[in-house]
Amino acid sequence: MAFLPQVDICRNILDVTRRLLIEQGTTRLSIRMIAREVGCSVGTIYVYFENKDVLIHALIEEGFDKLVEMQEQTEKAVSDPLQRLSALCRNYIRFAMQNPEYYEIMFMLKPERMARYPAEKYRKARHSLEIIAAALEQCGRRGLMSVAEPYLEAHLIWAFMHGVISLIGVKRIDRRFEQDEITEAAIQRIIEMNLKRK
Amino acid sequence: MAFLPQVDICRNILDVTRRLLIEQGTTRLSIRMIAREVGCSVGTIYVYFENKDVLIHALIEEGFDKLVEMQEQTEKAVSDPLQRLSALCRNYIRFAMQNPEYYEIMFMLKPERMARYPAEKYRKARHSLEIIAAALEQCGRRGLMSVAEPYLEAHLIWAFMHGVISLIGVKRIDRRFEQDEITEAAIQRIIEMNLKRK
Amino acid sequence: MAFLPQVDICRNILDVTRRLLIEQGTTRLSIRMIAREVGCSVGTIYVYFENKDVLIHALIEEGFDKLVEMQEQTEKAVSDPLQRLSALCRNYIRFAMQNPEYYEIMFMLKPERMARYPAEKYRKARHSLEIIAAALEQCGRRGLMSVAEPYLEAHLIWAFMHGVISLIGVKRIDRRFEQDEITEAAIQRIIEMNLKRK
Amino acid sequence: MAFLPQVDICRNILDVTRRLLIEQGTTRLSIRMIAREVGCSVGTIYVYFENKDVLIHALIEEGFDKLVEMQEQTEKAVSDPLQRLSALCRNYIRFAMQNPEYYEIMFMLKPERMARYPAEKYRKARHSLEIIAAALEQCGRRGLMSVAEPYLEAHLIWAFMHGVISLIGVKRIDRRFEQDEITEAAIQRIIEMNLKRK
DNA sequence: TATGAATGAGCATTCATTCAT
DNA sequence: GATGAATGAATGCTCATTCAT
Structure with a gap:
């Protein structure tokens, strides 16, 4: 034990x-469960x-950091504005699919149900929207x-994506459709929806 | 008691x-809370x-009945297919806005987190989708x-609406936008999205 | 229903x-369970x-009546005192095996745990003992x-039989022994135990 | 607290x-009752x-340990096989009389009524039987x-003792007999029963 | 006679949190 | 920093019993 440095308990807890958040959701998740799984005491x-909420808020912040960083990189990396827009959309959906637990606490918790609602943290979410808005403007220019x-x-684009992600999350999309089929169709509609009519 | 006719306890409980579902969500909602509020014993x-789940399932069924009935009436009442489509969308969103608690248990619960998942009840949701699909086909014809x-x-239309509803529900739409502004814009995009390009 | 006379609800309940007593025991047995099974209301x-205890007391009485009647008939029917003694023993054990629920409430309930202990009813049990004592006396004469x-x-004979019955009831007799093997061996010992040494 | 050294809560609970087991039996015994009596919270x-069953299982194990240890000591201490046999019997009965609560959970619970039946723990009971069987064999040799x-x-000896113990436990032995009178008579019969006829 | 709604107390169990060590 | 014992309140649910109908 002495030689096995306790790497990073904090990271481990997170x-x-x-x-556990995926299986249980915020309410069912319990500190005891976390402790048991981490292998430490409560x-x-x-x-x-400080408390359960702070722990979840930390994860929310982490999630936003990951998402925003990913989108900022895409913004820089893809110069063609149309391609950038679709890359941003594709990234957003992929992020949600690969990190359903982050996505859930970032975008699906009703603020009135959170005892200690950290409004400031959610404001970060805005940046991800602004990046999409900027891409749209660029397309316009x-x-x-x-x-x-x-x-x-x-906002509308965001809502569309959020709707697809949510319905997939609650398993309400008809089994006949593949996940990819639906998400790609959505992205296509999003682009077309805004394309200049000739 | 003599002065407070016990109308219908069952209805009252529902x-x-x-x-309470709006304030608390399914997990936090407790039988004791309901009893206290209804003014009866546990x-x-x-x-x-029979149990908490059955109570919630009853509400889910009620919600689907209300929604489907509303959509069926609209289907009959509006003959112009394009107007019918937009009426169906407008109705759906209005239903969600006016009955957020129904909407949440109907469309936002993860099946894997429900102890006793009443799959059959959710199948009713399909009918509401079929009505939209029928309207689209009519427009096509x-x-x-x-x-x-x-x-x-x-499905895509549903997802779009669901996304708008969800984001409004978690209060993530920028305060600068009115609810109506967003929902009407979404409905407009939904119609345009499918309109034949000339 | 009108033509299907409610035969004898009382008998049915008993x-x-x-x-249910076999599966559940007195404590776990509930009035609701009985009502559900009988198909009537609580x-x-x-x-x-009058209440749960009275219901069980009725069964206790019934059990004693059955047992005593059976033993009285044997007393009359078998004239040879030695054979009578072993018949009485065999009967007793058979009664316990075939009516474990009667036996349990008749002979296994701690009086201090019965809310309304009907001491008089248990006095009937004495008669069954007296019949055995009489047979022993006859053998003596x-x-x-x-x-x-x-x-x-x-009393000692009774205790021996009660012990065999109880251990069989709690499934503690080694599986290598058949029930009959054990009970017959016990009866044999009971007879021998009292037989005059030559 | 400072004045009441919290010796060993665990021991206290046990x-x-x-x-409480004596007064209430396993089913009626409740965690709340225990907590109230111990003077701690639920x-x-x-x-x-971990749960109610585990608590009772712990007592069962404790009981078997006590009984087996006592019998093993007697086995070692008494060299004369006949005296050893009667000492083992006397010990067994004394154990049951002095620890009715242990005895009840060790030998009177129906396995089918125990939610989480710890079969392995009950297997210990066998050892106590084997010690008696060994004494019998020694007498034979x-x-x-x-x-x-x-x-x-x-098994038969065990059943006889168990029967005496059980009937005393449910207070069914005629008041005219002293407990000792009955138990000693039983032990005497047990020895005689097996003694070689001359 | 038969019903079944209503109750209040009770059940086992889990929880977030505190705090002395 | 890390522990884990201790708590009090809460959870879903069951119970024997009453009583107006």
């Missing part, structure tokens, strides 16, 4: 919590996180789209 | 539960509902739209 | 209760039996046995 | 449970015992008894 959790209100349009 | 709840796969398209 | 049970204290001896 | 019980099947005979 990762275990993420895993008290130890409280050494690192290049004459590819005619977007009167890019920020509103970005 | 209504109180609906109300045991009384169990006279009418009239040459107003060219919908290759009406059922897939109906 | 029989269902007996059946209230109906209370029409016939015929010179087959020399029983100094027939009543004490009857 | 002892209180034992006491949760505290669960700190030491010394020509004091002629025991064809010592293990079967041990």
Whole structure:
């Protein structure tokens, strides 16, 4: 034990919590469960996180950081505005699919049900929207789209993606459709929806 | 008691539960809370509902009945297929806005987190989708739209609406936008999205 | 229904209760369970039996009546005292094996755990002992046995049988032994135990 | 607290449970009752015992350990096989009389009524039987008894003692007899029963 | 006679959190 | 920093019993 440095209990707690969040959701998730899974005592959790909410807020923040960083990189990496837009959409959906637990706490918790709602943290979410709005504007400037209100349009795009992700998450999409089929169709509609009519 | 005619305890339980569901969500909602609010004993709840799940399932069924009935009436009432489609969308969103508690248990619960998942009840949801698909087909037949796969398209429309509803529900739409502005814009995009390009 | 006379609800309740007693024991047995199984309402049970204890006491009485009647008949039917003694023993054990629910409430309930202990009813049990004591005396008079204290001896015989029955009931007899093997061996020992040494 | 050294809560819980078991039996015994009597909160019980069954199983094990240890000591201490046999019997009965709560959970619970039946724990009971069988065999080897099947005979002896203990436990022995009178008579019969007829 | 709604107390169990060590 | 005992309140649910109908 002395030679096996306790690497990073804090990290461990966060990762275990993420895993448990998928199966259990926030309410069913319990500190005892986390402790048992991490292999530490309940008290130890409280050494690192003031309470259950703080622990979840930490994960929410982490999620936003990951998402925003990914989108910022795409913004930089893809120069063609139309391709950038679809890359941003594809990324967003992929992020949700691969990190359902992050996605759930980032975008599916009703604020009125969170005891200690950290409004500031959610404001980070805005940045991800602004990146989409910027891509739309760029498309507009290049004459590819005619977007009167890019920020509103970005909300609509976001909503569309969020709807697809959510319905997949609650397993309500008809089994006849593959996940990819649905998500790709959605992305296609999103692009077309804004493309300049000739 | 003599002055407060005990109208219908069962109905009362259902209504109180609906109300509490908005504030608390399914997991936090407790039988004791319901009993306290209804003004009866815990045991009384169990006279009418075998257990907590059965109570919630009853509400889910009620919700689907309301929604499907509303959509069926619209289907009959509006003959113009394009207007019918937009009426169906508008209705769906209005239903969700006015009955957030119904909407949540109907469309937002992860099946794997429900102890006793009543798959059959959820199957009713399909009918609401089929009504939209039928409207799309009708539009196609009239040459107003060219919908290759009406059922897939109906899913996409549903997803779009569900996304708007969900984001409004978790209060993530920028305060600068009115609810109506967003929902109407979404409906407009939904129609346009499918309109035949000239 | 009108043509299907409600035969004898009371009898029905008693029989269902007996059946449930085997699986559940007195404590776990519930009025609701009985009502469900009988196919009547809980209230109906209370029409016939003042409360749960009274219902069980009725069964206890019934059990004693059956046992004593059986033993009295044997007493009359078998004239040879030695054969009578072994017949009485065999009967007793068979009664216990075939009516474990009667036997349990008749002989295994701790009086201090019965809310309303009907001491008088248990006094009936004595008669069954007296019949055994009488048989022992008869054997004594015929010179087959020399029983100094027939009543004490009857108690010991009873205890022996009760022990075999109880251990079989809690499934503690080694599986290598057949039930019959054990009970017959016990009866043999009981007879020998009292037989006059030559 | 400072004045009442919290010696050993775990031990305390076990002892209180034992006491309550006599009055209430396993089914009526409740965690709340134990907590109230121990003077701790309900949760505290669960700190030491995973659930009610585990708590009772712990007592069962404790009981078997006590009984077997006592019998093993007697086996070693008493060299004369006949005296050893009667000492083993006397010990067994004394154990049951002095620890009725242990005895009840060790030998009177129907396995089918125990939710989580710890079969392995009950297997310990066998050892106590084997010690008696060994004593019988020893008597046989010394020509004091002629025991064809010592293990079967041990079962019969056990049953006899169990019967006496049980009837005393349910207070069914006629008040005219002292407990000692009955138990000593039983032990005497047990020895005689197996003694070689001259 | 028969019903079944209603109750209040009770059940085993789990929880987030505190705090002395 | 890490522990884990301790708590009090809460959870879903069952119970024997009552009583107006």
